[in-house]
Amino acid sequence: QVQLVESGGGLVQPGGSLRLSCAASGFGLDYYSIGWFRQAPGKEREGVSCISSSDGSTYYADSVKGRFTISRDNAKNTVYLQMNSLKPEETAVYYCAAGPVGCRILDGTPLEYGMDYWGKGTLVTVSS
Numbered sequence: 001q002v003q004l005v006e007s008g009g010g011l012v013q014p015g016g017s018l019r020l021s022c023a024a025s026g027f028g029l030d031y032y033s034i035g036w037f038r039q040a041p042g043k044e045r046e047g048v049s050c051i052s053s054s055d056g057s058t059y060y061a062d063s064v065k066g067r068f069t070i071s072r073d074n075a076k077n078t079v080y081l082q083m084n085s086l087k088p089e090e091t092a093v094y095y096c097a098a099g100p101v102g103c104r105i106l107d108g109t110p111l112e113y114g115m116d117y118w119g120k121g122t123l124v125t126v127s128s
Contacts, residue, residue, distance in 0.1 A: 002026040002117055005110045014088055018078040020074045020081040020122060022096030027117075030100030035110045036081045038092035038124075045095070047110030049081060050103035061109045075125050093121040 008020040022034060033053045039045040049070040050059045057072050069082040079096060097115035104111040 003121035004096055004098060004115055004117055005082050005121040006094060006119045007026070008093060009124045011125045011127065012086055014086065014126055016126070017082070017084045018086065018124060020073060020083065020090040020096075020124075022079045022119060023099065024079075025079045026105050027070060027111055028074075029077050029079060029098065032100055032117075033114075034070075034072065034079040035097045035103065035112070035115055036070065036079075037097060037110070038094045039084070039113065039121075040089070040092040043092075043116075045112070047112070050105070050110035051079065052094055052103050053100075054102055059103050059104070059108070059110055061078070065124075083124075086124075088126045091124060091126045093123050095121045 005023050021073045035050040036048040042119045051070045067085045096119050098117045099114040101114040104113045
């Protein structure tokens with residue numbers, strides 16, 4: 001059974017850091033591009049970052065460049081999102097998704113297009 005499970009969310013103070021994990025089962029992540037997306041309360045889901053299956057290229061939304069880092073550990077079948085200098089407005093449910101095609105980017109923002117498998121999300125709350 002194909003499954004993605006996110007973990008690592010929680011409560012963090014503004015300026016703090018969290019590392020999210022996206023663990024896959026039922027398929028090998030190394031053959032898939034992996035994206036991170038988030039949905040804040042009352043807002044549409046937006047792309048945050050993506051790592052390509054073909055060459056490991058990484059992409060970031062402008063709002064997180066320089067603060068977030070996406071990486072993958074194929075041996076553990078897991079992709080990570082290191083988030084630093086978090087802001088209150090980044091409170092959201094964070095989702096990972098996997099797709100067999102390369103990352104689709106529009107105006108620097110990863111798109112959901114081509115992402116076939118989704119996790120259920122992990123809540124990140126940035127608050128003092």
